[in-house]
Amino acid sequence: MTQHLFITGTDTDIGKTLAAKALLQAFNQAGVATAGFKPIAAGCEMTDGELKNSDALTLQNASSVKLDYSEVNPFALTAPLSPHLAAKLDHCDIDEARLDAGLENLSAKAELVLTEGAGGWLVPLSDTRSLNQWVAKQQLPVVLVVGIKLGCLNHAMLSKRVIEADGLNLVGWIANHVDPNAACQQQNIDYLTEQLGAPLLGRIPFLDGDKSQLAHYIDLSKLALC
Ligand SMILES: Nc1ncnc2c1ncn2[C@@H]1O[C@H](COP(=O)(O)OP(=O)(O)OP(=O)(O)O)[C@@H](O)[C@H]1O
Numbered sequence: 204m205t206q207h208l209f210i211t212g213t214d215t216d217i218g219k220t221l222a223a224k225a226l227l228q229a230f231n232q233a234g235v236a237t238a239g240f241k242p243i244a245a246g247c248e249m250t251d252g253e254l255k256n257s258d259a260l261t262l263q264n265a266s267s268v269k270l271d272y273s274e275v276n277p278f279a280l281t282a283p284l285s286p287h288l289a290a291k292l293d294h295c296d297i298d299e300a301r302l303d304a305g306l307e308n309l310s311a312k313a314e315l316v317l318t319e320g321a322g323g324w325l326v327p328l329s330d331t332r333s334l335n336q337w338v339a340k341q342q343l344p345v346v347l348v349v350g351i352k353l354g355c356l357n358h359a360m361l362s363k364r365v366i367e368a369d370g371l372n373l374v375g376w377i378a379n380h381v382d383p384n385a386a387c388q389q390q391n392i393d394y395l396t397e398q399l400g401a402p403l404l405g406r407i408p409f410l411d412g413d414k415s416q417l418a419h420y421i422d423l424s425k426l427a428l429c
């Protein structure tokens with residue numbers, strides 16, 4: 204049976220895509236057939252006659268299964284905004300049936316489907332729906348990426364509370380050192396290790412240069428999937 208992970212984060216721009224790439228590379232090295240999914244990408248550019256987004260391209264390239272762009276990213280929205288605003292500007296409705304179909308398609312092709320959200324846990328898709336509601340409908344196990352910086356403790360604990368209130372399983376978290384100057388980084392990690400009640404799957408240091416090889420930052424043995 205296909206395994207799933209949904210990658211959320213404490214905010215936008217805190218390293219969900221980098222952590223997703225690290226996880227995909229770790230699974231690839233373990234011989235697992237992987238597919239990345241970025242169901243909704245806001246902030247796309249016309250590339251070869253098609254709207255494309257850099258997160259989705261990263262996931263497409265890091266997947267071991269060969270996938271078309273549109274399979275990785277069914278909703279490619281232009282403006283780099285919250286999806287509900289970007290969709291309005293593009294006169295597009297985010298039809299969740301298409302998200303369901305996209306996930307089902309990848310489930311048939313891969314042993315592990317890794318889905319990256321947009322922004323944080325409660326990001327809106329429309330005036331009445333938010334992405335967490337779709338994740339809850341799909342019952343996807345959740346990995347929380349914490350961008351280690353001042354403010355992350357509150358954001359991480361709020362995310363945990365709502366993920367669990369949504370009836371979902373927080374199966375792990377990843378500490379991503381996005382801010383090389385953040386104070387008390389180890390103390391923050393110690394606090395979250397204690398408080399999140401989920402395994403720390405890896406720590407990604409601040410990477411000044413090459414970000415191509417990331418698998419060694421992840422310990423898949425910490426991940427209990429059923
Ligand atoms: N550990 C790190 N070291 C150095 N730079 C990092 C690190 N993690 C992330 N970055 C950089 O920070 C930026 C944001 O990272 P990323 O795109 O992975 O965030 P995100 O949470 O996926 O954002 P979005 O909400 O747009 O999907 C990128 O330029 C990325 O290269």
Ligand SMILES: C[C@H](N)[C@H](N)CCCCCC(=O)O
Pocket residue numbers: 215216244245246282283284285286321322323326327
């Ligand atoms: C455009 C950006 N990089 C992300 N893809 C979308 C972030 C949405 C954040 C919405 C919010 O919580 O205010």
Ligand SMILES: [Mg+2]
Pocket residue numbers: 219220221258319
């Ligand atoms: Mg991203």
